[in-house]
Amino acid sequence: MAKSKKAKHIAIAGNIGAGKTTLTQLLSKHYKWIPHFEDVDHNPYLNDFYEDMPRWSFQLQIYFLNSRINQLLEIHRGSETVIQDRTIYEDANIFAPNLHEMGLMTKRDFENYYSFFQTLKTMVQPPDLLIYLQASVPTLVGQIQKRGREYEENIRLDYLKRLNEYYTKWIDTYKEGPLLIINVDENKFGEKEEDLGIIMSKIDAQLYGLF
Ligand SMILES: Nc1ncnc2c1ncn2[C@@H]1O[C@H](COP(=O)(O)OP(=O)(O)O)[C@@H](O)[C@H]1O
Numbered sequence: 001m002a003k004s005k006k007a008k009h010i011a012i013a014g015n016i017g018a019g020k021t022t023l024t025q026l027l028s029k030h031y032k033w034i035p036h037f038e039d040v041d042h043n044p045y046l047n048d049f050y051e052d053m054p055r056w057s058f059q060l061q062i063y064f065l066n067s068r069i070n071q072l073l074e075i076h077r078g079s080e081t082v083i084q085d086r087t088i089y090e091d092a093n094i095f096a097p098n099l100h101e102m103g104l105m106t107k108r109d110f111e112n113y114y115s116f117f118q119t120l121k122t123m124v125q126p127p128d129l130l131i132y133l134q135a136s137v138p139t140l141v142g143q144i145q146k147r148g149r150e151y152e153e154n155i156r157l158d159y160l161k162r163l164n165e166y167y168t169k170w171i172d173t174y175k176e177g178p179l180l181i182i183n184v185d186e187n188k189f190g191e192k193e194e195d196l197g198i199i200m201s202k203i204d205a206q207l208y209g210l211f
């Protein structure tokens with residue numbers, strides 16, 4: 001990104017429990033960015049989805065897609081810098097194809113969903129900076145347990161592992177804009193202030209050319 005252009009949209013990507021919400025809160029406080037969180041607590045499908053994925057996967061994907069598009073429209077209408085907890089790319093490049101590949105979303109539903117995403121994608125711009133939180137499955141499991149959402153208690157290890165594989169493939173080919181990868185197994189920003197400082201210096205370098 002040109003250093004003179006004000007960054008309006010910072011996004012944090014990462015698997016379930018990687019620490020996106022925690023980092024969104026910390027960075028929004030430090031940089032005075034407006035946080036946009038995922039629609040989790042008032043999500044009408046999430047609980048049912050974890051009970052019966054084949055029944056609810058399509059409805060959940062449409063719900064997330066709509067909520068993510070609304071966030072993007074709001075970001076681009078406003079003038080303030082926003083930090084977004086999870087991107088639309090993760091729904092369409094990671095969760096939905098994984099559900100399809102696991103036989104939890106039919107081919108017909110996946111193709112319908114993906115074609116709708118392709119249409120919407122032409123209307124959105126990528127973030128000015130994407131921060132990817134990379135975490136191993138044991139770290140994800142530990143953090144999901146620490147958070148203690150009841151409906152996530154039965155998330156299977158192979159589900160997280162498969163999502164991680166999709167994340168790796170997506171990030172390896174991500175060319176839409178500036179990217180910063182943080183290894184969460186090595187950087188405990190939630191616990192050590194100096195680790196958060198390291199992340200902020202990297203963000204300053206990317207966004208403002210400061211070292
Ligand atoms: N870097 C970290 N170090 C220690 N604990 C963390 C870290 N990041 C997140 N956590 C904890 O892990 C849990 C899940 O984090 P959260 O930010 O909700 O993840 P996500 O939004 O990616 O699903 C929370 O209880 C949070 O306090």
Ligand SMILES: Nc1ncnc2c1ncn2[C@H]1C[C@H](O)[C@@H](COP(=O)(O)O)O1
Pocket residue numbers: 014015016017018020021038040046060061064086090091092095096152
């Ligand atoms: N697109 C999605 N498909 C299935 N599940 C999803 C999707 N986006 C988010 N989720 C789930 C994963 C978690 O249980 C909650 C919240 O995500 P988190 O990574 O903890 O912020 O929603």
